[in-house]
Amino acid sequence: MTIVRDDEHSDGAPTIEGTGIRVKDVAEAYEHSGYDPDEIVQLYPDLTLGDVHRALAYTGRQNG
Template identity: 80%
Template sequence: MSIVRDQDHSNGAPTVEGTGIRVKDIAVAYEHSGCEPDEITQLYPDLSLADVHRALAYYYDHIDDFRSSSSEPASA
């Protein structure tokens, strides 16, 4: 699967194709909740480990976009 943007789902936020799971949600689980990638697959059974890594890679490749579009304060 790949990362897609669809205005009909998640307000156009990047999601893992075919799941509707937002890249941002995966990144939050990883960065802020401290979940390891294999734990994220338990939180989101529709994702494979490769999907999680793909989403995290997308997140880090576009991190400035995610941070600038977020209404949440950046954490240290």
Template identity: 80%
Template sequence: MRIVEGDEHSDGAPTIEGTGIRVEDIAVAHEQSGYEPDEITQLYPDLSLADVHRALAYYFDHIDDFRTDTSETASA
């Protein structure tokens, strides 16, 4: 699966194609909740380990965008 963006996917949030699971959800599980990638596959059984790694790679490649979006949401 690949990462997709657009209004038809979770209101434009980067999403793992065909799942409706947002990259941000995977990143929060990993960074804030401390789950390892293999544990995330247990939280989201529709994802393979490769999907989780792909989502985390996308997140870290675009981390400034995610942090900007989060701070704009918090200040609104």
């Protein structure tokens, strides 16, 4: 899936398409809670490992 923005959902925050899961939530699980990508998939079963990596890469581009 891809990263999308929709002003009608999640206040326009980037989300993973088709899930409603915010990129920010994935990044916080990784950076602040210390979960690895496999654990994040367990937290958010609608995501694939590829989705998690795309979300983390997106966050890195936005912050970098």
